[in-house]
Amino acid sequence: MSQPSGLPPRAVLLSLFGDSPLGLHLGLRTSHLFNLGSVQRLQPGQTLPNHGGCPVHLVLAGRLAGGGDWWGPGNHFAARGPARQALDTDTLVWSLDATQAIWRSAAAQHLRSAWAEALLAVDRSELGARFPDDLPDPKTLCDHGHPTIRQLAQSLERTTPADTAETILRFVRSMPYRFGLRQELASDTLARGSGVCTAKANLQVALMRAVGIEAGFVEAPLDMGTLGALMPDGWRAQMGARVKHHFAAARLGGRWHAADASFCDPSCSLFTEAAPQLAAVVPVRLQEGRPVHPVAVINGTDPFEIRVLPDLGAEMGKKSRFLPRHFEAMNTRLDRARFNHPVKVRAASTTTVITLRPGESAPA
Structure with missing residues (x-):
């Protein structure tokens, strides 16, 4: 993964990625998946760019908001949906573009499988932690x-x-x-x-x-x-x-x-x-x-x-x-x-x- 200027060191970014639910479930493949993505910094009020394709975004630090909802550190989402803006602090976002050639190659099959399993595991965890529709008295x-x-x-x-x-x-x-x-x-x-x-x-x-x-x-x-x-x-x-x-x-x-x-x-x-x-x-x-x-x-x-x-x-x-x-x-x-x-x-x-x-x- 290329390292744009103005970002924290790679070790810091990788640590933030590894602390996410996806990083938890990726295990030993965390570093390999991280390297296939890119990181950008958004200033407060700046909108997350839409680069086309079908990227998945993961908030590393800060918060994004859009459509009456918000995403904090470790939360991921697909590119579809409302535009999302950084809130009150600089926000770091990791993105994976699923259209890139290296991601679609046969050599990356094991990483695609691990990625899919991690996405499902996180979804199951979040579903199990869901709130009741009506809170008790x-x-x-x-x-x-x-x-x-x-x-x-x-x-x-x-x-x-x-x-x-x-x-x-x-x-x-x-x-x-x-x-x-x-x-x-x-x-x-x-x-x-x-x-x-x-x-x-x-x-x-x-x-x-x-x-x-x-x-x-x-x-x-x-x-x-x-x-x-x-x-x-x-x-x-x-x-x-x-x-x-x-x-x-x-x-x-x-x-x-x-x-x-x-x-x-x-x-x-x-x-x-x-x-x-x-x-x-x-x-x-x-x-x-x-x-x-x-x-x-x-x-x-x-x-x-x-x-x-x-x-x-x-x-x-x-x-x-x-x-x-x-x-x-x-x-x-x-x-x-x-x-x-x-x-x-x-x-x-x-x-x-x-x-x-x-x-x-x-x-x-």
Whole structure:
């Protein structure tokens, strides 16, 4: 691939390409496919040129908008459709022209096959992450009376409330952390087998309430410099300096204990690269007088200084500004970590080790 002037080094561009969902599924062929395309930089307000043929475009950095929709880092689209313009920052776009001779040659057959498989895999992932047509009433999201929630909670119940709360924490923590919809029922999060912090906290609270443990929610600020370790570099620039992090809390021995089950082992492995002090909270141990509060470790605050809320209706009732394709593009680094890190799913008295492929979720 030729390198026009004014662009970042090839290694940087290739890294951005590899962090996309297509790059995730292309695997060892990522570099070969990248070399067959070209990269252009668009300034804010500039329209993506239409060079004819049947190109596929992939946003490497920045954002494109058109037709009332937008595409962020890692999102791809075909040339058809409305004109697309760069938004508020310079935008890097990689394009593959399927009419070029080298792409249509017999020697490129294996690359065309890999490309087609990757496109299908990304489409399946985005379809599986689709949102419901109508979001549930926020007041109903913690459905601790749901039969599946009650059955699972009973299987996780132990002799003491503290041991039960810890077993529930370990189960929820073993589910992959993935960016996605917050506005879903606890039973739907359980069926999905993965979730963002808010959704996992909602499931954890539902499980504890189902067995009579007083439980609630905590909101804490989390620096994007830390959370950004979990997402591709291109997405970090799209976020604010801080985000709201939500997790569960349990009342044990008459005192509220933070019980953060958000981050599974693969995500923690990424986290500790940005916040080495988090290694101090592994292995996880929740007992009376011993809360689980990684954010307190990051922020240097008292882990018992928490404000517990009965629900997160105000937050979980907000409509997300992101679409499934945006979330799936945010999840590539997490999915790659999961692929390289078997997840231990603990349920009842057994432990099952499952090797997860990109786009897969741990079973509930």
